[in-house]
Amino acid sequence: MRKVSTMMIAFLLLVAACSPLKPPEADGQAGEGQNLNTDINLNPQSYRNMSVDKPTISDDQDKIREVVETEGFDAGVVSITGNHAWVNVKFSNKNEASLNEQKKTLAAKIYQAVPRYKIHVRAR
Template sequence: MKRMVFLALSLLLFLTGCNWNPNHEYHAQREDIDGTNLMESGTRKNSFYEEDLQDEDYNTNQNPNFIDLTEDRPDIGDDQDKFREVIELKSEFKPGAVFINGANAYVTVHTDKSYSNKDRKKEEKKLYETLQKAMPRYHIRVTIHDND
């Protein structure tokens, strides 16, 4: 019997001790929706998101591992234009289709001249070396087509 009374009292003491509050109120942490009060500093009136994102000097391109989000960011079309620009520097060639698939670039070049297979391979090699200097990050495959 003494054990049962002792067990009941210790259980009652344990349960009331966990929920004891002298004011009978719950004091939650001061925080707005989404925790914006926690982001405020001592003297600033606005939080980081309201003030700093509106600032002209805010730059999202600080980490090179993140995607560039500016409007003038380079893309595959710029690389294709660069291939075409290099081909146009050679007066006898006209750029054709340029396809980029991952690290591979497939460049088609048109010419008005007629080449033998040996001469065509030689011209493709010269053009390949020129394009490789301009865009070294790609594995380039050059094909010359006659307009005959």
């Protein structure tokens, strides 16, 4: 008798575990009628996105170099570590006051092009 009841409990647990999941229903609650898009991908380096074009860190480095060169400066090494981008730039004017102002404006323009990084501009 004990063996039969153990088998019956095991069978009920197996059947209950294999039941299909029911999708959530709104039932007139907040959010009814909204189509929530779960395919939103805010990180372009995520491989959940199945598009052919997958931007990489080197693409971000190239974009940073492009911004520096369009501003009329010579771009050096661009190093990206985590959410920090270190940009070496050769400035023609070595005056300390104007150099700091040029660094700030260049960092702001780079940030507009690649907003996911904290930009650090260094003069070389």
